Amino acid sequence: MNDNISDIDYRQIIEYSLEPLIIHTDFKIIYINHAAEVFFKAKKAEVIGASPLDIFQETSKMAIKKRIQSAYENPAEIIEETIYRMDGTTVDVELYCHPVLMKDTKAIQTYVRDITERKESEKRHKEIIKEVNELSATIVPLLHGIAVLPLVGSIDEDRARKLLDIVPVKVQEQNVECLIIDFSGIYKLDTIVTDYLFRINNVISLLGVHSIITGLRPELAIVAIRLNMDLASTPTMSTVKDALHSLGVELTADRCGK
Incomplete structure (x- = not known):
């Protein structure tokens, strides 16, 4: 039996995660899982290549940009934000991001948690x-x-x-x-x-x-x-x-x- 963790398909793990996940690098989204498609009411093809800053209100973009830049070195703290879905509706969320290595590319993985009911x-x-x-x-x-x-x-x-x-x-x-x-x-x-x-x-x-x-x-x-x-x-x-x-x-x- 092979217990080598390298044999685990990382993409399959995040694809079936129940929480919306976004992976982006250089302020371009390179992957979202199925839960993120449902949450943002968007297809992967509509989101890939877009800026992760697009989902934020203008008043938050500068702070989020700095947060993403620093997250390449260390995981960022959990924060609460109001973000946009693809249909223009807003939702209160909890965000957490940390650095990941996609082959030779350093990227950011962001977890999005809907906190509407809690709010x-x-x-x-x-x-x-x-x-x-x-x-x-x-x-x-x-x-x-x-x-x-x-x-x-x-x-x-x-x-x-x-x-x-x-x-x-x-x-x-x-x-x-x-x-x-x-x-x-x-x-x-x-x-x-x-x-x-x-x-x-x-x-x-x-x-x-x-x-x-x-x-x-x-x-x-x-x-x-x-x-x-x-x-x-x-x-x-x-x-x-x-x-x-x-x-x-x-x-x-x-x-x-x-």
Whole structure:
């Protein structure tokens, strides 16, 4: 039995690869496999001799040209690009290329992987995160000028930053004069996230909005002290119910914080 690897037909291997493969040298395509024909919606004869740069957008061509030139010496890192098919449609792909020797000719072999589904999934995920952040920044109106911001669930730095961006805008849009910021739905926070959340209180204060902090657990209060947060001017109470009671029976906005 002959185990010599030189007996393996390299072209047959890449021809039956499930991933689109392109081989090019001196910026001319010399071979594409069947998967590439299907992917690019083109016949081999239509592609052979063309420049591999033709599939790229104009804004990317210069960087891709440099990438190909350097790949003759060392494999290039995987990158993401939007490229063109032969019918003019675009597709998001992952590209990887490395040098190969075709007889006496040094060439570049490029792998093309369609990442359309992954990109769409990432987009949906971002949209869901955006919706969650919007919901997490929901300011619930109680009476004229009085509202509550219930902070619930796990809050990381990114979500806390978005809260800091969204809440001041919403209090102005809803004409909130007194905002009850309720921490009772949060059980664990690090110092960075806590810093962002307490900054909300400072920012809305600059907008002329009075605030009351409720549900602040001892461990969160300790973090606030370590961050040198000045809460002396901000009323803190155990529950939202206590905060509403402190505003008086009529709960008028002009009595809030005064």
